[in-house]
Amino acid sequence: MITQLKKVFPILLLLPLFFLKAQEKKEDSLSVPEAKSFVTKHEIINGGKTIRYMATASETYLKNEKDKPVASIWSVAYTQEGISDLTKRPVTFIFNGGPGSASVWLHMGMFGPQLVKVNSDALKDDGAAPYNLITNKNGLLDLTDLVFIDPVGTGYSRVVGKGKVEQFWGLNEDAASIAKFMRQWITENNRWLSPKYIAGESFGTTRAAAVANALEKGGQNMALNGLILISQALDYAGSTSVHDNITSYLTYLPSMAATAWYHKKTGQGKELKAFLNEARDFTYNVYSPALYKGSLLSDNEKNELAEKLSYFTGLNKDYILKSDLRILMPRFQKQLLLDRGLAVGRLDGRFMGDEVDKVSETPHLGDPADYQISSAYTASLNHYFADKLKIKMDHPYITSNDSIGNKWRWRPVPDGKFWEPSAVNVARKLAETMKRNTEMKVFVASGYYDLICPFFDAEYTFSRNGISRERVKMGYYEAGHMMYTHEPDFLKLSIDIREFLSN
Template identity: 30%
Template sequence: MPDTPNSPGNRKSSITEQTLSLGDRQIRYTAFAQWQTLFEHEKPVAEMFHVAYLAEVEQATLRPLTFVFNGGPGAASAYLHMGALGPKRVYFGSDGSLAKPPVRVVDNVESWLSFTDLVFIDPIGTGFSRSLAQDDKDTKQSEKANSGEAEKPKETEFWEVERDLKALGEFIGRFLSSHQRWLSPIFIAGESYGGFRVARLARKLQQEFGVGLCGAIVISPALEFSLLAGSDYNLTAWATLIPSFAASAAHHNRVQWAAEQGNLQAHIAAAEQFARTTLIPLLAMGDTMTPDERQTAYQQMAGLIGLPVELIERLGGRIGIEIFARELLRDQQRIVGLYDASITAIDPFPGRVNYEGSDPTLDGLDRLFTGAINSHLRDTLGVETDLSYHLLNLETFKAWKFELKGEFKQGFLGSVDDLRVGMALNPYMQVYIAHGLFDLVTPYFASKHLADMMKLNPHIRPNLTVKHFLGGHMFYTWDESRCLWLAQMKAFYDNATA
């Protein structure tokens, strides 16, 4: 059967009974691997694939229920599903290093199933989720095919900000209805662009779908797109990168920080202070800063992030992630990962001006998670389908419409305003933002900076927690960080449901 969005006939739900052993106790649970239909004007338009793990307890309504998704946009939920939260996980080295083939899937004793039921959602176009053909659209598509015009995937109507959020909101409401869980403590968790989704849904679920949240977990998020790329005129983005550069340089022994006696936290605290009080004024003042003052700042930056002062001076203190990733270990002809700068790889073309190799973190993960999720769904959970599992759909990413509200649709996309409104609407909702120190793509200091800028009312400011861990974008692949995160999340859930 072809892998097309028009083939729902092979989509058979799978419901199995499973057991998770946590050493001191066992959790019996039911695993639902199913497609849920989405509707538009009461007509089916898509089928969203999801895997739900619901523990066998006397009063299921009292047990927390967490909806989980990843980002991209275009990423399936397999990263959080098989990396940290689910009952099975991919095996990594203790420091998050990639294991050699073949892929190993192990029991996850740090699974969140120990304190919450879990629902992993694959947005349309990712995983096994597909849109459905419509009769009136079939005719149009046929006409396009006859005219020689390229046919676009039908999923594209879901590949924009508001339609995506609406689909997730509809899914959550329908799931609560079908499983009689409207009275359960409800949480949402998302990684990367999924963190953006969480922040937006913190408001939208309440206002448009009537879903109240006990908690929102935001993991390695991109909350404000203005902080993803700096320019000559957008200054803050450059500053938010500095602490992650400093942490990464210290990890690779590229900085002289004897005064801190090997204290990583003291080093990144110094980098945070430099970013706020020295770099932003340096960039903002432009040519009005004296050459001596500018040189002093460049020397200080070089001592923090481990790059030559001549390079920093030439770039005027504006150091992008690609520059840092290639230059930090250039003398070893190695490059550090953008998503986890603690991981390195050989630069295959060290003599070329631009880096032309693959990212050692994101690209290296594909073989692990593709093998793990396919084995888990098809073998362990018994899903029978000829559809391909889209782990990371680049077509989705390339086609995504990052459109803004308003008449002019100018500026950067953001989600912090929605998070602020959501927290004000529901002063009981707890929010937890987590990052990895070595993540250069979504640096931890960006979220820390935004939290300081939110001007939350003193009554709800304690509801917001921002933490960072050793590791990169997927810091939970580090054993130490995953265990520490688990302990903190147990306390977070206890507090949110008290």
């Protein structure tokens, strides 16, 4: 017995050390390194003026109620130097959507000091490196400072310490974190009296409306001067093409007509805008009541509707009848150019993808409007960060994080409060914010060939929900979701945003 105790005793002595080491290791895994910051100085000509500016690429830690960091938000801020009165200098916060997308697209495609140029006419894949980076001579740094934000899980942003992704991956959670970051940035940079704007794209417009609302709360009411909504998605009933969603059959039809016109499948000999006015009129006055009648339609009525839908979409009348007069967008993508074995893009109907499976019901390779340009954006941003901004990080920059969408919490109300699942809609939040903030204006940019956030949905959404239309301006472009990939529309959008900020 004594011999056994002698053998066990050294082990008993070592156990406290083992647990201490384990505890130290656990604490080390939750330790938060010092936030990184990279500052460089540059010069650019925007708006006919030479602008000296500072680029600050940095991590900002968001803290919990115990004052412990739980998330690191990566941002790149471009601020003009030599400004004596910052109260007159606007600042615009910019982010993309997803959810799960970093700000790379608006950074390298529209607002940043350097841009990557992809094929303007969507006629070919941009392939592999090298890619063409140019100075953004049509930028806005003469008018406003710019702050590009990557939400948690995108770019270099991530949870830290005891943070959990569940605290940030949700409609309300995401808006709260971005609002918190904006307040911190404004406070640290002494910009509370500066005019403030948000520019968002796609889900980034959902986020923009939610953030504008969140900024009114939390004991630090921050009123915004304006929102720039690129390819808006405020009411998801109009941008979700699924069976039995009558709203989406209506909102997508004019964009189908535009895309069919672009590919010369219909509407030839007519100007695009005139053809789309026909499509609008048909959608509101004929197609809408017909969809609500459903099986109560007579055979003659169904045949007449199928002929008219074929006229607008370029699809075969028999196919439309077999579809029960209801065309899902993924099927339209595959059917429009079926005779050529091509699928049209979802983000931009101008793009075409050569499918391996020519007879699949829907595109199976993905979205050609995405995969034909995404590598150019990713490579260009990484090169720009390293070469111009001198950024060195120990983990990769995530341009698109698909796992976020799979885990995203869409519930708009707190746990414990009754909620019956429905399509996401932040349009009424925007309407309420605009009623409380009577100075806030909104600019909405829509591409005619956007087959995911259709331009007609923007019109449908902003004509409802109590939104103050007199403070909303609409802009239209002959391209898709990222209309700035089309050079003429990049220039037009630049002018339109410049006018919006100036006025």
